[in-house]
Amino acid sequence: MxxxxxxxxxxxxxxFAYSPLQEAAFSLRSLSDPGRYPHHRPWLRRIGPRLDALDRELLTALVAPWLWVPDFLTPRPDRARPVFADELDRVRETPPEVVAADLRAAYRTEDALPPVVARGLARPDRLLVRLTDALDAYWHTCLAPDWWPRxxxxxxxxxxxxxxxxxxxxxxxxxxxxxxxxxxxxxxxxxxxxxxxxxxxxxxxxxxxxxxxxxxxxxxxxxxxxxxxxxxxxxxxxxxxxxTLAEQPPPVSDQALVRLLGRARTRLLLLLAEPASTTELAHRLEVTPGAVSQHLAILHDVGLLTRTRHGRTVRYVRSPLGDDLCR
Incomplete structure (x- = not known):
């Protein structure tokens, strides 16, 4: 306790806050033990071929067998919605002695350190450069394109x-x-x-x-x-x-809702049981954000959706009327 x-x-x-850097670091757990994270299996299947081009030896070594991640990789956010690049810059400024101490703390004993980490701790400053470069490549290759919006x-x-x-x-x-x-x-x-x-x-x-x-x-x-x-x-x-990360877009049927709204708007309305942005919906449906935006505007204008703004992002969700219509 x-x-x-x-x-x-x-x-x-x-x-409250959330951290894209934390999610990147914690997502490495799913590479080490995918069975513990069934919601991410579709994503893991997609990124499998991309991992071969990355520093996978070091990335997977950042997670201890009991799934601890060194603290310096997950600094406490300084605002509610930090940007990945800014957070990674903070990690790049970590003193070498902190890098070494945090890696040893995560693995608890020197003997438990993976070879790539044990070798790197001879020069923790160089290890930090390799590590942050590997995380940056991993973020832009496996996370930012389609996983992070969802x-x-x-x-x-x-x-x-x-x-x-x-x-x-x-x-x-x-x-x-x-x-x-x-x-x-x-x-x-x-x-x-x-x-x-x-x-x-x-x-x-x-x-x-x-x-x-x-x-x-x-x-x-x-x-x-x-x-x-x-x-x-x-x-x-x-x-x-x-x-919901494991969910596929709902199927389009020939029922009354489709005849009333059309296939595209019906699918959007069914997806919006939870808030989502135009970009995320476009990724999920594999269409352009512009096409999604037009349909969302119509659904909002007739009272089937509500919307809220967070900074530059607008998120939509079904209104009570939209919920009733879906039922």
């Missing part, structure tokens, strides 16, 4: 849902609702560690005015945290709706 102790005011500085939509939907829970029910229901491992006692957030693959060597962490960041991820089966308890508190939890 781990306890995060909240002082007066700590809840006021608790916030993943980002799931993460955005999770943040929107958590915001509603906080507004309507308060933090006492929000925090334990993030995952079954979590419980809230009034000033302590407890994490049940009985099903962790690796033994956790500490049990008590004080938030102590440092603020806690809550990060949804698509590559965890339960709540988890950074390896080093001395770093600013971060709690990582499984994103709501992550199973």
């Amino acid at each position: 781990i306890e995060f102790r909240f002082d007066v005011g700590d809840l006021a500085t608790t916030s 993943a980002q939509s799931v993460l955005e939907a999770d943040l929107a849902y958590r915001g509603r829970v906080l507004a309507e029910r308060g933090a006492a229901e929000l925090l334990p609702g993030l995952d079954g491992r979590l419980s809230w006692t009034g000033s302590h957030l407890r994490v049940d560690t009985r099903d962790f693959l690796g033994q956790v060597p500490w049990a008590d962490i004080s938030v102590a005015g440092r603020g806690m960041v809550l990060l949804p991820t698509l590559f965890a089966r339960g709540a988890q945290f950074l390896i080093d308890p001395a770093r600013p508190p971060v709690l990582i939890y499984p994103a709501r709706g992550r199973a």
Whole structure:
């Protein structure tokens, strides 16, 4: 059992974010143990041939057998929606001694280090350059083109849902609702560690005015945290709706809804049970964003969709009228 102790005011500085760099680093777990991540099998099949052109030896070595990832690869985001390139630049500035210490902490013993890491630690500064270059290539080859738009939509939907829970029910229901491992006692957030693959060597962490960041991820089966308890508190939890990544677009039928709206708009309306952006919908349907945008505008104008803006991104979701029509 781990306890995060909240002082007066700590809840006021608790916030949500998501991190493309974290998702890239955690996604390496699925390369090592794909059976634990069934939602990502379609994506893994697609990227299989692309991995041969990457530094796969080093990428897979960044995940310990108990699925720990070195802390320096997942720095706490400095804003709610950071950009991958900016986060990777932060990693490039990691002191060599921190790179070495974090890799050893993730593997726990020197003997457990993979050969590529053990050799690299002779010059951790050079290892860091190789590592960040490998992650950059992996991101642009396997994640950014088609996986990230869908993943980002799931993460955005999770943040929107958590915001509603906080507004309507308060933090006492929000925090334990993030995952079954979590419980809230009034000033302590407890994490049940009985099903962790690796033994956790500490049990008590004080938030102590440092603020806690809550990060949804698509590559965890339960709540988890950074390896080093001395770093600013971060709690990582499984994103709501992550199973939708394995879904294919719904089939088009000849039923009444298709006759009413047409095939393209029916498919969009069926997909939008959860919020999604124009870009993500275009990827899923393998059409142009412009074509999707025209249909979305019509569905919105007749009241079947609602939309919200997050920065430059607009996300659509079915309205209550749209839900009724789909039923």
